[in-house]
Amino acid sequence: MARYNGTSPDGGDSLTTNLNEWYSTGDIAWILTASAFVWLMIPGVGFFYSGLTGKKSALSMIFLSFLCVSIVFVQWFLWGYSLVFSKTGGRFIGNLDNVGLREVLAEPSGDIPDLLFALFQGMFSAFTAALTVGAAAERGRILPSMVFAFVWSTLVYDPIASWTWNANGWASKLGVLDFAGGTPVHITSGASALAYAIVIGRRREINKVSPNPSCLPW
Numbered sequence: 001m002a003r004y005n006g007t008s009p010d011g012g013d014s015l016t017t018n019l020n021e022w023y024s025t026g027d028i029a030w031i032l033t034a035s036a037f038v039w040l041m042i043p044g045v046g047f048f049y050s051g052l053t054g055k056k057s058a059l060s061m062i063f064l065s066f067l068c069v070s071i072v073f074v075q076w077f078l079w080g081y082s083l084v085f086s087k088t089g090g091r092f093i094g095n096l097d098n099v100g101l102r103e104v105l106a107e108p109s110g111d112i113p114d115l116l117f118a119l120f121q122g123m124f125s126a127f128t129a130a131l132t133v134g135a136a137a138e139r140g141r142i143l144p145s146m147v148f149a150f151v152w153s154t155l156v157y158d159p160i161a162s163w164t165w166n167a168n169g170w171a172s173k174l175g176v177l178d179f180a181g182g183t184p185v186h187i188t189s190g191a192s193a194l195a196y197a198i199v200i201g202r203r204r205e206i207n208k209v210s211p212n213p214s215c216l217p218w
Helices: 025-051 058-085 114-136 142-165 182-200
Strands: none
Touching (some): 025 058, 114 142, 142 182
């Protein structure tokens, strides 16, 4: 494996340069596998939420979880990754240097290329949104929930993830080490889901007889 000696301003040209020579194929394979594992948690949480709701809402909760991947990844591609992980960002949020994944390709993020790091972290962003919109179960409709997920990812998840995981973030500079997403993922999604549920109100059928268990997905 060659020693990294810098890439062009656009992150490297794969047509003229072997952009893999600076990285271990084992590292790349593992992060790809880890990204797939995080993706599997998204339908997993969808099935979990569907089992907590009545028969009428079971499939919609699975659908919402899958939609989060599409909606949040659009936001992540446009400006989310740049707001969280731009290398010249501030203490509270990044900048738009990498908007549209501009200049994100082969420059290192740790021991892996920037582009792969963006994929891996994007999965966490989508998973966190999927955790949060579970508060819409038997309360909210799909379209408003997706609008909420898009806006929430920008205004809530991106700044908090930048504080914790960006080397320039204030929490990171204080020495906070968050390897599993306790702050950007779990605390953020839990507090946001509680606030979302309070705002949209109680379940409509809360005073009726508890729904019978169902297994519509199968």
